[in-house]
Amino acid sequence: MAGTAEEASSPGNAPDAETLKRHYTDMLLIRRFEEKAGQLYGMGLIGGFCHLYIGQEAVVVGLQACAEEGDQVVTSYRDHGHMLACGMEPKGVMAELTGREGGYSRGKGGSMHMFSAEKAFYGGHGIVGAQVPIGAGLAFANRYRKNGRVSFTYFGDGAANQGQVYETFNMAALWDLPVVFVIENNQYAMGTAQARSTSTPALYTRGEAFGIPGEEVDGMDVLKVKDAGMRAVEHCRGGQGPYILEVKTYRYRGHSMSDPAKYRTREEVSRMRESRDPIEGLRKLMLELGHLDDAGFKEIDKAVRAQVNDAAQFAQESPEPDASELWTDVYA
């Protein structure tokens, strides 16, 4: 099951112009959205914990490009990008960040706890690793109903050391559950570098003991991610059980907004930004292929900024939830 994605992002294998433009736009939306969220946090409009996805955009955009209608997604608290990639409205996500009535959870969930039954997005979970058995449970329901759906279960390199992940691997393999385990390895579990927390660094091999195939993927290249994602989804949808993708990525911002970033150097971050940025990489490819010129990119950027500004405005104008909302939704 070794990856064969080396050539995915070379001009010869690239998808058509429209597809590339869509991936570019999706990644840019996440980037601009997160930048705006950071700004609103600084203004005191967003409270509590806020974990930005900047730098990791290619992971969820590449993988969600492999999903079909009805496939489910579940992830941790670094979830804004996943929601946007699932097609959830930026306005509703941003208004949840500001804790307003117009948010996806009517202001009662916040950054880490958001859901969309309509878009099959199952959270947004604040407890590291808890989403992993939940994701397998979504896959269990798919198998129970024989509906052909696949569960995309995202977690980080930090969560990969939680015991419940391995309890889940065992059951997912035992019962052939259609679940893609996506380990987003951004190399830091909060502030602990992988080498300081993890005895064996190759997380994609963590399923071997359970007979789950896995591969390592370059998470800074959306087309490589998509290519690996297609293999994983085919495996799962074909009834062959779970699949692990360890997607090597990097977050540019801190673990959360309150991260002083003492555990890594400024140079390390700049080096990644300058040499491996997923959005810039795709932009270069599209320019090379002649799919889009500078004016074309400016147009996309303008449209995305407008969308994000609208979301930010909505998130500030939407009222706080009515006091009566305190007591609603405790019980069905």
Add this chain to the structure above:
Amino acid sequence: MSLQILMPALSPTMEEGTLAKWLIKEGDAVAPGDVIAEIETDKATMEVEAVDEGKVLRLLVPEGTAGVKVNTPIAELDGEGDAAPAPEAAPAPHAVSHAKPEPEPAPNSQTVREALRDAMAEEMRRDDDVFLMGEEVAEYQGAYKVSQGLLDEFGARRVIDTPITEHGFTGLAVGAAFAGLRPIVEFMTFNFSMQAIDQIVNSAAKTLYMSGGQMGCPILFRGPNGAAARVAAQHSQDFSAWYSHIPGLKVVAPYSADDAKGLLKSAIRDDNPVVFLENEILYGKSFPVPEGEHLVPLGKARVRREGADVTLVSFGIGVAHALEAAETLAAEGIDAEVIDLRTLRPMDTETVIASVKKTNRCITVEEGFPVCSIGSHVSSVLMQEAFDWLDAPVLTLTGKDVPMPYAANLERLALITPQEVVEAARSIVTR
């Protein structure tokens, strides 16, 4: 000298069993390790081996006899060989007995165990989305035999043996419930639910709220809770107060078989996560159960006995103690009302308050630890809602504030007893 073979205790809570089959006959020679009989307990059929060598003189209990009490002589050996002149099975230390001998069951009576199984079976017939998962629920037929026969009827798709992995399978079931299935998760005992409590509290209970009402978790967690008998500290804990603390959970703790059935059916149909606390000692007790569809709504207490002098509030096995105490008190001229809460969350405090307004005294009875107990909550509610009607402090009777000891005498001291309830009532009822 002849040796007696005694009816053995084959589980911590076994008080009697059926001598299903003799595998020896009079005149046979037996040696240690020979299988001599099959004994059916309320949990399983077990083989019994001889411990000593000798010739079978007499079989004292014919095969097929039900209700043979533990330590009853069932056969006699001639006692040749080097056997010591002691009974084959040493008499067990006096086990904690939670109930007096039951009267002959009525024709429509069922054990709590059978009622729980029937409730699950009926709901599984009604709704394909309902399935059962847990350790030993399928091929083993349930560690406490509650799921007996379900695998045969519903197959491995819907009756699922899990690995021993409580945290994992609980999270998995929560995910299945998010997707709209209606899992029944059996914990072999609720002691093991502590491994999984994050998924119960953080994932199952809170998601409806955190999603602004979009995504609920229609899941049922069930299994035996509280002390069994002689299984000591790690296997004898009452989680009633723990789970009752959590908004988003419903918590049910039935006493009788009819309530167990009707409440379990309602709990399976409920769209919220429900923690359903059973009791191993009650599993084998029989009660009349109505024929046909029987639903008991969650959140409604049951007045088990009407009385004018004092209100005894309890749930689960505590109801047995309260009822027994009420009998004793009646003989002394104290007329106790017994309220079975049945559902702990949401709690039917209205029924309790109405009763206290009549009796002016209240005693709560439960097996759990005293600090932040269910009784503490009941007491707090009464202080705020019925203060002017109280003629005495509310007494909260609980298990003792110690880990459950193993020794039979210490275990007896740690548990709440009917006698303690009687004494508490005497102390606050003045005649």
